[in-house]
Amino acid sequence: MLSRTAKIPLVSSHPEVYEPCDDSFALVDALLADRTNLLQHHPSICMEIGCGSGYVITSLAVMLGHEGSIPYYIATDINPHAIRVTRETMDAHGVYAELVNTDITSGLEKRLAGSVDVLVVNPPYVPTPEEEVGCEGIVSAWAGGENGRSVIDRILPAADNLLSDRGWLYMVTLTANNPSEICLEMRNKGYASRIVLQRSTEEESLHIIKFWRDSDCQLELKNLNYWTKLVRS
Amino acid sequence: MRLLTHNMLSSNIKGVANRFPLKIEVVKVVEKEVDFNIDFLKNMFHKVEWKALAEASRTMGYTELPETADATMLDSDDFLHKFHHALLELHLEEGALVCPETGRKFPVNKGIPNMLLHEDEV
Numbered sequence: 025m026l027s028r029t030a031k032i033p034l035v036s037s038h039p040e041v042y043e044p045c046d047d048s049f050a051l052v053d054a055l056l057a058d059r060t061n062l063l064q065h066h067p068s069i070c071m072e073i074g075c076g077s078g079y080v081i082t083s084l085a086v087m088l089g090h091e092g093s094i095p096y097y098i099a100t101d102i103n104p105h106a107i108r109v110t111r112e113t114m115d116a117h118g119v120y121a122e123l124v125n126t127d128i129t130s131g132l133e134k135r136l137a138g139s140v141d142v143l144v145v146n147p148p149y150v151p152t153p154e155e156e157v158g159c160e161g162i163v164s165a166w167a168g169g170e171n172g173r174s175v176i177d178r179i180l181p182a183a184d185n186l187l188s189d190r191g192w193l194y195m196v197t198l199t200a201n202n203p204s205e206i207c208l209e210m211r212n213k214g215y216a217s218r219i220v221l222q223r224s225t226e227e228e229s230l231h232i233i234k235f236w237r238d239s240d241c242q243l244e245l246k247n248l249n250y251w252t253k254l255v256r257s
Numbered sequence: 258m259r260l261l262t263h264n265m266l267s268s269n270i271k272g273v274a275n276r277f278p279l280k281i282e283v284v285k286v287v288e289k290e291v292d293f294n295i296d297f298l299k300n301m302f303h304k305v306e307w308k309a310l311a312e313a314s315r316t317m318g319y320t321e322l323p324e325t326a327d328a329t330m331l332d333s334d335d336f337l338h339k340f341h342h343a344l345l346e347l348h349l350e351e352g353a354l355v356c357p358e359t360g361r362k363f364p365v366n367k368g369i370p371n372m373l374l375h376e377d378e379v
């Protein structure tokens with residue numbers, strides 16, 4: 025049978041790049057479980073923020089394939105080694121993505137706004153001292169600051185800006201990140217959400233959450249704004 | 258880096274008003290063939306800033322794109338193929354992207370643009 029994810033022996037590595045781990049596998053399993061929906065969704069642009077070894081974006085490209093130039097895959101990472109390793113991993117699987125070495129989506133937010141149909145993120149989510157967030161090297165691959173939310177809280181508005189009207193976001197979270205609060209925040213931006221996969225390992229309890237723009241949420245939001253205004257006046 | 262990606266990138270330096278398009282400095286261009294997909298092109302036509310694409314492709318040595326374009330041209334096979342080639346098959350492999358306002362260079366090595374900022378630019 026044809027493989028539907030990236031093959032671990034073909035995933036390139038570097039001492040300062042995050043190796044595929046339980047969280048990466050959970051995210052790819054969640055995408056694989058949703059593959060039929062993803063194929064029917066016919067995304068034009070698929071993106072990953074924080075691609076690391078390239079395992080996730082490569083798996084996505086392997087499971088969705090290319091029909092000519094569609095979808096257009098694009099991935100970012102703040103770590104230049106990760107970007108190079110991702111290129112090697114993708115080459116080894118015969119797939120292609122555009123890669124940008126940047127902080128979250130910096131430089132893309134203006135022109136790519138409202139264009140991304142599928143966005144996948146396995147962010148640095150581990151609760152750590154704030155100083156460890158974004159420092160050089162491997163630590164920045166997991167260091168998430170207070171409640172592991174420092175980078176996540178910057179990714180959510182960036183995701184909201186980039187997602188198209190029919191855009192889907194898949195994100196890894198840890199219980200310590202307070203996923204229900206994240207869902208509520210996204211609800212206030214007009215997104216519905218669902219936990220598509222839950223997995224407990226020895227060390228952590230992971231949730232993969234899928235978000236999508238929902239007209240009901242948006243309507244509710246409008247009503248809510250209306251009532252708050254009315255009550256205040 | 259494909260020119261579609263160039264078309265989606267702007268200078269991210271704090272306080273800059275004129276961010277787009279980034280000028281291209283070419284050291285090396287490579288061409289990689291990809292399958293033609295008409296729906297994708299039609300979809301992207303509405304997202305692409307045409308002038309920026311036409312100028313970028315000229316800088317990369319491809320002079321076939323017209324100065325201006327409108328949606329009626331999407332009926333022409335010849336036009337679509339040129340658009341396809343410029344948007345997806347020309348890669349900036351080595352060079353730089355230059356902020357139109359400050360002249361700050363964002364290097365492109367092995368096809369990867371580096372948009373990371375120095376502390377005083379954020």
Ligand SMILES: C[S@@+](CC[C@H](N)C(=O)[O-])C[C@H]1O[C@@H](n2cnc3c(N)ncnc32)[C@H](O)[C@@H]1O
Pocket residue numbers: 042043044045047048051073074075076077078079080100101102103106126127128129146147148149158164165166175
């Ligand atoms: C938990 S790792 C996930 C790597 C890979 N996607 C996977 O699932 O195996 C998080 C990745 O995000 C990157 N990262 C951390 N902070 C970032 C930021 N501010 N902008 C972009 N990428 C970032 C790290 O370099 C690292 O590669």
